[in-house]
Structures are given as structure tokens and as C-alpha cells.
Amino acid sequence: MKLMRYGKKGNEKPAALDANGQVCDLSSVISDIDASSLSPTGLAKLAEVDLNRLPIVTDVGRIAPPYAGMGKFICVGLNYADHAAESNLPVPPEPVLFMKAASALIGCNDPVVLPQGSVKTDWEVELGVVIGTKARYVSEDTALDHVAGYCVVNDISEREYQIERAGQWDKGKGCDTFGPVGPWLVTRDEVPDPQNLDMWLEVNGKRFQNGSTRTMVYKVAHLVSYISRFMTLYPGDIISTGTPPGVGMGQKPLPIYLKAGDVMRLGIAGLGEQRQTVHEWNPSLIDD
The missing domain is CATH 3.90.850.10 (Fumarylacetoacetase-like, C-terminal domain)
Structure with a gap:
């Protein structure tokens, strides 16, 4: 997966890139991408997400560091x-x-x-x-x-x-x-x-x-x-x-x-x- 975060400082949202390069919002799955998300368990959970069912972000704005913490x-x-x-x-x-x-x-x-x-x-x-x-x-x-x-x-x-x-x-x-x-x-x-x-x-x-x-x-x-x-x-x-x-x-x-x-x-x-x-x-x- 290609994991990322977007939004102004202090208000970043989690996202992932789909196969077409579209940014899919992960806010309904996790509140943020942080150190716990990077564990094998956390990454396995994210890998199971069907990105096709998630909202597409059309105006990404600022691209934040890809994980917090x-x-x-x-x-x-x-x-x-x-x-x-x-x-x-x-x-x-x-x-x-x-x-x-x-x-x-x-x-x-x-x-x-x-x-x-x-x-x-x-x-x-x-x-x-x-x-x-x-x-x-x-x-x-x-x-x-x-x-x-x-x-x-x-x-x-x-x-x-x-x-x-x-x-x-x-x-x-x-x-x-x-x-x-x-x-x-x-x-x-x-x-x-x-x-x-x-x-x-x-x-x-x-x-x-x-x-x-x-x-x-x-x-x-x-x-x-x-x-x-x-x-x-x-x-x-x-x-x-x-x-x-x-x-x-x-x-x-x-x-x-x-x-x-x-x-x-x-x-x-x-x-x-x-x-x-x-x-x-x-x-x-x-x-x-």
C-alpha cells in the first residue's frame, strides 16, 4: 500500500493511494496513520480495506508527513x-x-x-x-x-x-x-x-x-x-x-x-x- 496523510497542520487525515493513483480517505477506518498503524497487525488491517468503497479526495491540498508520531x-x-x-x-x-x-x-x-x-x-x-x-x-x-x-x-x-x-x-x-x-x-x-x-x-x-x-x-x-x-x-x-x-x-x-x-x-x-x-x-x- 501507499499510505499518506493530507490536510493542514494539526488537522491531518489518513489516506491511501489506489491502483489508479487516486487518494482514498481512510478516516472511516482509522483516525490517523501513526506508529501503531505500522505494526504487522496494523498494516494487515489496512491491507484488507477495499479502497473502491472509500471516498475519493479530489482536493488534497497539503500533503502531510505520511505518518504521525x-x-x-x-x-x-x-x-x-x-x-x-x-x-x-x-x-x-x-x-x-x-x-x-x-x-x-x-x-x-x-x-x-x-x-x-x-x-x-x-x-x-x-x-x-x-x-x-x-x-x-x-x-x-x-x-x-x-x-x-x-x-x-x-x-x-x-x-x-x-x-x-x-x-x-x-x-x-x-x-x-x-x-x-x-x-x-x-x-x-x-x-x-x-x-x-x-x-x-x-x-x-x-x-x-x-x-x-x-x-x-x-x-x-x-x-x-x-x-x-x-x-x-x-x-x-x-x-x-x-x-x-x-x-x-x-x-x-x-x-x-x-x-x-x-x-x-x-x-x-x-x-x-x-x-x-x-x-x-x-x-x-x-x-x-
Whole structure:
């Protein structure tokens, strides 16, 4: 299934995409799509729903994050060898982990707001892995059994904050609006091989990133198993698995960074597309 939520902040409604790409309202079935909905039992219940009997949403409006109650927003750095090279960094001998703040989470087409004084905000298309059942010290062989589904993530990053401000990566990764997720959560049964997904990103119509999850250094199963040895993963936790080359920081002869008015479009095969417009600092765009 392709699960999603729509509506203004604080008034989101659950929905699913049918075979014709129509948005079907799930409000008569569940009050919201949350962490409990992502369990095997919850997903099995939703899979039994006859979408043909549900109301079609003709005016979706805002597409919200595809589920409520995200716990941890875990990210993996330098997980594509060619991206590590463009960053002038070696491929790490183990996965590099960092966190985005939960307050960075926004819908897939919501405004992206530059932090005050930002001069080096960058883009990163990534595969998101959403946990459906608790994972603690799980083996690589069973790791994907704990995954509810997959989604598109834009790991927006302020490189000055990340690299030049004497601290961990979190400074440049967790700013408000720096975590667009969606449009859908695509359940695991519809993604038989998460290591065979093409991905791309454009800024103002120019293609900067063309990649595939085939070239990940550390694959999804390994990441779930590895991370579960450092922290318990709970339903609703999301893992953003790294980006292929083509980020703004790596452009030649000079880096290119986002500015107000820029438009990002990005997507992953079978998981949908995102579109965000970049804005100068404006707290009303964050708090609405």
C-alpha cells in the first residue's frame, strides 16, 4: 500500500493511494496513520480495506508527513562512495550516524526555510526506512522483517553549521524544515528490493543528482541491524540512508547553495516525488 496523510497542520487525515493513483480517505477506518498503524497487525488491517468503497479526495491540498508520531530521525552519513569522494572524505569503515531533530520534519511539499544567516544550505535525496516493529540487536538476516516501509527524504543540510561551527553534524542537519518526508509511506511488500531504486534531484529544473540505492556502501539490512546495536528502534523511527553524489557542496568549479526562491524537485522510483520552494527566514512559515 501507499499510505499518506493530507490536510493542514494539526488537522491531518489518513489516506491511501489506489491502483489508479487516486487518494482514498481512510478516516472511516482509522483516525490517523501513526506508529501503531505500522505494526504487522496494523498494516494487515489496512491491507484488507477495499479502497473502491472509500471516498475519493479530489482536493488534497497539503500533503502531510505520511505518518504521525515519528520517534527518532536517524541519518547515515557518507554512505555512497562517490558522495564521500566529492566531500573529500574517505569511505567510513563503519556507518556514520547522526540525528535530525524531530522538529525538522515537514511534509514533502512544505516550505523550506533558511536559518537566520545561512549561506551554505544544501540538498540530499535519500531513501527513508520506516521501522514497524521493535528492533534490538537484530541480525542482518532478519533486519528487514522490522521494516514497515520506505519513503523519500530530503536531508537538507547547512554545511557551514555542519562542518565549520565546531560541533557534531547535528547542528547543520536538524534546523526547522530540514526534513521533508513523503509523499507516501510505501509498505515493504511493494518494495521487494530496496537496493534497486533509482533516485534523482533537481534544483530550478537542473538535474544535479542521478543515483541508485544499488551503490550504497552499507545496505538497508546492514544499517537496521547495525543501528539496533546502538539504540533500540521503535515503530515510527525513520532511518535516512545517505545520498548519492551531486550535492551542492560538491559542484565544480565552485559549490552551489540554496537561496530564497529556489525550487527543489526530487524522487525515488516507486516512492513518489517531492517539491519544495526555499524561503528566507520566516517563522510564520514554520509555525503555521
